[in-house]
Amino acid sequence: MKEKLFNRNFTLLLLGQVFSLIGNYTLKFALSMYVLERTGSASVFAGLLAAATVPQVLLAPLGGVLVDRLNRKNMMVVLDVLSGTTVFLTFLLLKGEGSALAVIGIGQVVLGVFGAFETPAVQACVPQMQTGENLLKGNAAVNQIQAVAGLVTPFFGSLLYTAFGIRPVLAVCAACFFLTACLECFIRLPFVRRPKGEGALQIVREDLREGMNFLLKKRPEVFRLLLLAALASFFIVGTAVVGLPYLVRNVLGLSAQHYGAAESLMGAASVAGAIGVGLLAGKLRRAGLHRLMIAVGAALVPAGAAFLLPFPAGVRYIILLLSFCIAQAVCCMFSVLALSMIQEGTPAHLTGKIMACVIALSTCAQPAGQVIYGLLFDLFSGEVWLVILPTAAAVIAAGCLSADFLRRFFRETPEAG
Numbered sequence: 001m002k003e004k005l006f007n008r009n010f011t012l013l014l015l016g017q018v019f020s021l022i023g024n025y026t027l028k029f030a031l032s033m034y035v036l037e038r039t040g041s042a043s044v045f046a047g048l049l050a051a052a053t054v055p056q057v058l059l060a061p062l063g064g065v066l067v068d069r070l071n072r073k074n075m076m077v078v079l080d081v082l083s084g085t086t087v088f089l090t091f092l093l094l095k096g097e098g099s100a101l102a103v104i105g106i107g108q109v110v111l112g113v114f115g116a117f118e119t120p121a122v123q124a125c126v127p128q129m130q131t132g133e134n135l136l137k138g139n140a141a142v143n144q145i146q147a148v149a150g151l152v153t154p155f156f157g158s159l160l161y162t163a164f165g166i167r168p169v170l171a172v173c174a175a176c177f178f179l180t181a182c183l184e185c186f187i188r189l190p191f192v193r194r195p196k197g198e199g200a201l202q203i204v205r206e207d208l209r210e211g212m213n214f215l216l217k218k219r220p221e222v223f224r225l226l227l228l229a230a231l232a233s234f235f236i237v238g239t240a241v242v243g244l245p246y247l248v249r250n251v252l253g254l255s256a257q258h259y260g261a262a263e264s265l266m267g268a269a270s271v272a273g274a275i276g277v278g279l280l281a282g283k284l285r286r287a288g289l290h291r292l293m294i295a296v297g298a299a300l301v302p303a304g305a306a307f308l309l310p311f312p313a314g315v316r317y318i319i320l321l322l323s324f325c326i327a328q329a330v331c332c333m334f335s336v337l338a339l340s341m342i343q344e345g346t347p348a349h350l351t352g353k354i355m356a357c358v359i360a361l362s363t364c365a366q367p368a369g370q371v372i373y374g375l376l377f378d379l380f381s382g383e384v385w386l387v388i389l390p391t392a393a394a395v396i397a398a399g400c401l402s403a404d405f406l407r408r409f410f411r412e413t414p415e416a417g
Contacts, residue, residue: 003130005137009187010129016183017122017145020080023176025153027087030161030169031104038100053363055112056119060360063117065207067352071191072121072128077184079118084177086110091170120355127343127351128189133281136340140278143336147274151267211353214346221409222345222354225289228402229338230361232293235395236331237366238373239300239388240266240324246377247320251384252313262321269325273332284337290403292334297395299327304388341409 006014067075090107094100122142130138160169215223244266248259277284284292303323306316339358346354373387380386 003132003134005130005134005141007129009189010126010138010141012183012187013122013125013129014141014145016076016080016180017142018149019176019183020180021146021149022153022156023083023087023173023180025149026157026160026169026176027173029154029157030166030173031108033158033161034166035101035104052108052112052115053367055109056116057360057363059113059116060120060356060363061208061211061353062204063120064211064353064356065204066117067121067124067356068207068349069203071189072125072352073184073187073189073191075121076118076125076187077181079114079121080177080181080184083111083114083118084174084181086114087170087174087177091167091174094167094170116356116359119359120352123339123343123355123358124351125187125189127346128348133285135343136281136285136337137278139336139340139343140274140281143332144271144274144278147267147270147332151264151271207353211350211357214350215354215357219345221405222342224402224405225338225342225345225409226354226357226361228293228398229335229342229358230365231398232296232331232334232338232395233362234365234369235391236296236327236369238369238376239391240328241366242370242373243377243384243388244320244324246374247307247384248317251307251381252317252320254313254317258317262324265321265325266328269328270332273329274336276329277333277336280333284333288403288406289334289337289341290399290406292330292337293399293402294396295330296327296334297392297397297399299323299330300388300392300395304385304392307383307388308385345409 086107090103093103126138126142127135157169160172215226244262245259248254248262249256252258300323303320306319306323311319342354342358343351376387377384
């Protein structure tokens, strides 16, 4: 009998993610608008964004250890309560203009710390709730919620912020976190307490050693897949996040409305990719992950060619948009399938640590891609095809070179068949 995808636990997890992501994304958007309005400084804005990112990278390994040691359901509940409390305290303290930035900065750091523990907990719960093809569909459903939330919350956040200001937005976001915690209370997951070591430091040391031994010795294919996913993130974030606004506004000289339309369509492409991977789960698994990566690279080729050939700005814009949207949708499919393969290839007692590695590598790859591609687009501003076409070739080459090891990975993973 085929297992039900939307069982009780998974439905509660998804509903919790809906409110958690609405709270998170609305908070980030509203705080961004508030900081930029108050300071007018891009560097202060970037510094506050980094304040939330650094703890997630530094604490991800410890978060993975705790996820594999503690009750994951209880951990998510506590972290969402703490996140809601942090936002509510920010609401109470955000009064004086002089202390506003300090309050926001501290709040962002604290939320970044909680995020370092909660994200691997959520990702580690999915393979406890789903198996086989349903695991891929489950990850696709989580990704769909993330994509839709990223698409609609800027509009929702802008309405709230414009109408009521920052403090009511903070109150709404705090309520979202508390509601998520309430939903998670009803999740029922088995928990097997692992034997303790002699002390906390020894437990952390032994667990980290166990995780690294699994990645580097027992299943190096999992580690190679982690690196491949990080490489894909590096290339796509660099070309899409940095390249798209630069190409539309600076190279093509088009309006902010053109860029806004492009961003909206890119968000819609992410949603389409998440839906597509759920509908085509079986076919995508049989086709192979490497073909998706090759398709991402191939989708970038027309964008590069458009700046090599003597097309007018309007034609280049349409080609660029179609190319990037296809690449975004396929990359979303690649990410979901890669995550599912990593989860399937990882024992249950190591899932938290391996998910933490996924988060840490992805979090590091994204800013690296932004910085490097920012420099490349500045350097080749007159001939941007020298950036886009080599990127397309590199992504296609990575897909081709990874084909053999990905086929072996698929055969050797117990749940893959």
